[in-house]
Amino acid sequence: MQSRTERFAAFRRALKEKGLKSTAQRDDIARVFFASTRHLSIDDLYREVRKVNERVGYATVYRTIKLLKDCELAEERHFADGHTRYENSESDEEHHDHLICDNCGKIVEFNDEKLERLQEKIAEGLGFVLARHRMELYGICRECREGAGRLKTRPGERG
Amino acid sequence: MQSRTERFAAFRRALKEKGLKSTAQRDDIARVFFASTRHLSIDDLYREVRKVNERVGYATVYRTIKLLKDCELAEERHFADGHTRYENSESDEEHHDHLICDNCGKIVEFNDEKLERLQEKIAEGLGFVLARHRMELYGICRECREGAGRLKTRPGERG
DNA sequence: GTCAGTGCAAAAGATTTGCATGCGA
DNA sequence: TCGCATGCAAATCTTTTGCACTGAC
Numbered sequence: 001m002q003s004r005t006e007r008f009a010a011f012r013r014a015l016k017e018k019g020l021k022s023t024a025q026r027d028d029i030a031r032v033f034f035a036s037t038r039h040l041s042i043d044d045l046y047r048e049v050r051k052v053n054e055r056v057g058y059a060t061v062y063r064t065i066k067l068l069k070d071c072e073l074a075e076e077r078h079f080a081d082g083h084t085r086y087e088n089s090e091s092d093e094e095h096h097d098h099l100i101c102d103n104c105g106k107i108v109e110f111n112d113e114k115l116e117r118l119q120e121k122i123a124e125g126l127g128f129v130l131a132r133h134r135m136e137l138y139g140i141c142r143e144c145r146e147g148a149g150r151l152k153t154r155p156g157e158r159g
Numbered sequence: 160m161q162s163r164t165e166r167f168a169a170f171r172r173a174l175k176e177k178g179l180k181s182t183a184q185r186d187d188i189a190r191v192f193f194a195s196t197r198h199l200s201i202d203d204l205y206r207e208v209r210k211v212n213e214r215v216g217y218a219t220v221y222r223t224i225k226l227l228k229d230c231e232l233a234e235e236r237h238f239a240d241g242h243t244r245y246e247n248s249e250s251d252e253e254h255h256d257h258l259i260c261d262n263c264g265k266i267v268e269f270n271d272e273k274l275e276r277l278q279e280k281i282a283e284g285l286g287f288v289l290a291r292h293r294m295e296l297y298g299i300c301r302e303c304r305e306g307a308g309r310l311k312t313r314p315g316e317r318g
Numbered sequence: 319g320t321c322a323g324t325g326c327a328a329a330a331g332a333t334t335t336g337c338a339t340g341c342g343a
Numbered sequence: 344t345c346g347c348a349t350g351c352a353a354a355t356c357t358t359t360t361g362c363a364c365t366g367a368c
Contacts, residue, residue, distance in 0.1 A: 019322095020322080020323090021321095021322060021323065021366090021367055021368070022367080023322095023323060023324080023366080023367070024366095025323080025324070026323085042357080042358085043357095055324085055325085056325090057324065057325045057326070058325090058326095058358090059324075059325070059326080059358090059359075059360085060323080060324060060325075062357095062358065062359075063323085063324090063359090078237040078239070078241060079237075080237070080293060082237060082243070084241070084357085084358095099281070099282055099285055099287055101287070102290055108285055108287075110281060110285060112277070112281050114277060115274075115277055115278070115281065118271070118273060118274055118277060119274070119296055122258070122269060122271050122274065122296070123258055123296050123298055126258055126267055126269060127300055127301035128258055128260070128267075128296070128298040128299065128300050128301070129298050129299050129304065130296055130297070130298040131261055131297050131298045131299065132296075132297050132298075133294065133295060133296045133297060134239060134293075134294065134295045134297070135292065135293065135294040135295075136292060136293045136294075137278055137281070137282050137287070137289055137291075138289070138290050138291050138292060138293070139282055139287040139288050139289040139290045139291075140287065140288050140290065141286055141287050142286035142287070145288060178347090179347075179348090180341085180342055180343070180346095180347060180348065181342080181343095182341080182342070182347095182348060182349080183341095183342095184348080184349070185348085201332080201333085202332095214349090214350085215349090215350090216349065216350045216351070217333090217350090217351095218333090218334075218335085218349075218350070218351080219348080219349060219350075221332095221333065221334075222334090222349085243332085243333095
């Protein structure tokens, strides 16, 4: 997996290639994003960045996350709660899906080769050439079932 | 599968049970929704209902679709385009997933037992008890690959 | 110095809510 | 009649945009 530093460097490189400028705001937002525990909402990101740099506006966070998406360094996700979240996309790493606890909001990532192949087969059987997919499993995690789980929290937090 | 009439009756029954009233607006919205080709946006639904009944406001469509969700007669979906759509949920029928054409927006429903079982197994392996899931496959359908496909249209339309 | 980048506030789009009135039971 | 349901408009919430100013190159 790419390190934070590598991703950060990749971002600056991408900016330069497109003839865009590196700025303190972009740097700070990218750094916070790459260092994050993933699945951040814009608001999460904004608040984290403000801790580091007071001089960052909401609009710039939106504009920068869009740049990160363009560079394929961030991925946008719409989970079932309707809130948009962003995660580090790891193009050089394996694709993964999500398993989400309905009680505590914990998000577990997983990858299953058998599943991927089965999806391809299903799509093929219906005449499609598969480009990508999205899959989320929702349930209750072991901790919550055993009563040790935290009370309901905002999904997106790391468990 | 429940007929439109049965679903409509179920809705009115549910309202009565909750001590809520049946009104012309609710009836019309529900009827249009049950008769629909599925995957309607609020706006789609509003426009369809207005054809039948001029005296329906946007807010009432929102309020009624929420009632339908509560009765488990409608299901909310957030596809990757970020737009919220609603479909008839068919609790008595088999669960299904979606295969969506990136070019023409066609939505094909499918159900695969093997896939369902595999998901259960994956969740179990990670300590979860699975409650539900969401899966969407995106790709290009045969018609579009063969050049016969319509040009890009709004997703959600029936192909 | 130039022009892209920024913050702010206003705009835009989606959804919800307050309130006076309408209407079902 | 009584109180829930409705339409409208205003309020929210999220995201985008216009504009004058700032700062990277």
